[in-house]
Amino acid sequence: xxxxxxxxxxxxxxxxxxxxxxxxxxxxxxxxxxxxxxxxxxxxxxxxxxxxxxxxxxxxxxxxxxxxxxxxxxxxxxxxxxxxxxxxxxxxxxxxxxxxxxxxxxxxxxxxxxxxxxxxxxxxxxxxxxxxxxxxxxxxxxxxxxxxxxx
Numbered sequence: 001x002x003x004x005x006x007x008x009x010x011x012x013x014x015x016x017x018x019x020x021x022x023x024x025x026x027x028x029x030x031x032x033x034x035x036x037x038x039x040x041x042x043x044x045x046x047x048x049x050x051x052x053x054x055x056x057x058x059x060x061x062x063x064x065x066x067x068x069x070x071x072x073x074x075x076x077x078x079x080x081x082x083x084x085x086x087x088x089x090x091x092x093x094x095x096x097x098x099x100x101x102x103x104x105x106x107x108x109x110x111x112x113x114x115x116x117x118x119x120x121x122x123x124x125x126x127x128x129x130x131x132x133x134x135x136x137x138x139x140x141x142x143x144x145x146x147x148x149x150x151x
Contacts (some may be wrong), residue, residue, distance in 0.1 A: 005068065009089075010084070013089065017087060018063055021088065025083070026054065026080075028053075029045070031047070034048035042055055052072075054068060055068075065147065095140060098136060100136070102137055103135070105132065106121045118138075118140040119138070119139060122137055
């Protein structure tokens, strides 16, 4: 069995956040499956086979293992691991709210069970479209204060 690069201290690391970070840091492709029919739980970054730097093992839409691929770069992985340790895991939880618009009026609310994203109606004092037009609603989401580097 290949080495799992996920550290035990990363137990609370959100799979979606890890996937976004890996997409940003491992350039050269958006990732791909290889022989999806026989192995639908293995996803390769940036590409499969000889271009693969890391292989993600998925279970119930969560990343349960990250294994070195044929083109694995230990120094690159060390930088990614340091960013996870020093930026991603130490962020302060925050709630973001943005107004967005819909062709239909939002009267109720919805919350994603995994993501925590919420769709909420606007406050009563916010203008609404008469019959045709864009109606405002609130998109609420959890986030963390991050010191992620862009380079």
